[in-house]
Amino acid sequence: MRIGIDLGGTKTEILCLSPDGQxxxxxRIPSPQGNYSATVTAIRDLVLSAEQETGHKGTVGIGIPGSISKHTRRVKNANSTWLIDHPLQDDLSQALERDVRMANDANCFALSEATDGAAQEGQSVFGVILGTGVGGGLVVEKQILNGLNGVAGEWGHNPLPWALEGEQPGQPCYCGQSGCIETFLSGPALARTFENICGTKIDSKEIPNLPDDITDPVFLIYENRLARALASVINLFDPDVIVLGGGVSNVDRWYQTVPDLWTRWVFGKECDTKLVKAKHGDSSGVRGAAWLWPATS
Incomplete structure (x- = not known):
């Protein structure tokens, strides 16, 4: 049995897969907030409870909102900041008395969709999470591309390209910079744009349910920014498929408007890259975490 864990900022999900992927x-449980030791305990208890319930012991793969430093073996670059500078992979391996594989949650998302999801026909895939933060993951021939420094695909912490008037220097980001793509395209950023345009505070999850005449001026701004940000990825990585996940990905118009827009900034003005919505929805990350172990394990 393969076990996947998706450690999110608000929820933690566990998924158990049979050897044939079923x-x-x-x-799902609420994620412990601001408490590292409680996070380790919660994941350990989830795994042991699942194994007791299924009657099988499994391999464990975990997707986290950050990455593991190869120098210190501690978490870095996590927007769940209470994880930063802790040896999460080692602590969980000790708590579960087995090897644990760990990867960035956006990488797990991309791996899931490239393996048996909306991007499975693509040889090269860029997976995007548009949620509380903005993540990205690269998969080539069904393998995660981590990069030498473990930050491959972290497009959310580059500046928004081809900035327009009023977009610089931009909002401060938790990473220490200002004007990062994440500060323009995350769920909270969409809500902030809505408040600036409409004068009302609202959760980003509620915005797609509003009438078109209200959301249209907000979405016009957002999709222009998304198109610019993805055009820079195409110019660098030129993927076969870009797949979107996270709460903000559930706006259907993105899949038509953004490809229509991004050719303005793609070098050569030609672009056959497909933009698709995740097949497995918000469970894709946990599936990818399970896929960190081969099917034969």
Whole structure:
């Protein structure tokens, strides 16, 4: 059995897969907020409970909102900041008494969609999470491309390209910079744009349910920014498929308007890259975490 864990900022999900990839068990719990030791305990208890319930011991793969430094073996670049500078992979391996594989949650998302999801026909895939933060993951021939420094695909912490008047220097980002793509394209950023345009505070999840005459001026701004940001990825990586996940990905118009827009900035003005919505929705990350172990394990 393969076990996947998706450690998110607000929820933690576990998924157990049979050797042939069929779902055996799935559960979600609220993520401990601001408490590292409680996070380790919660994940340990989730795994042991799942194994007791299924009657099988499994390999464990975990997607986290950050990455593991190869120099210190500690978490870095996590927007769940209470994880930063802790040896999460080692602590969980000790708590579970087995090797644990760990990868950035956006990489897990991209791996899931490239393996058996919306991007499975692509040889090169860029997976994008548009949620509380903005993540990106690169997959080539069904393998995660981590990069030498473990930051491959972290497009969310580059500046928004081809900035327009009023977009610089931009909002401060938790990473220490200002004007990062994340500060323009995350769920909270969409809500901030809505408040600036409409004068009302609202959760980003509620915005797509509003009438078109209200959302249109907000979406025109957002999709222009998304198109510019993705055009810079195409110019660098030129993927076969870009797949979107996260709460903000559930706006259907993005899949038509953004490809129509991004050719303005793609070098050569030609672009056959497909933009698709994640097949497995917000469970894609946990599936990718399970896929960190080969099917034969």
């Amino acid at each position: 779902e055996v068990l799935r559960k």
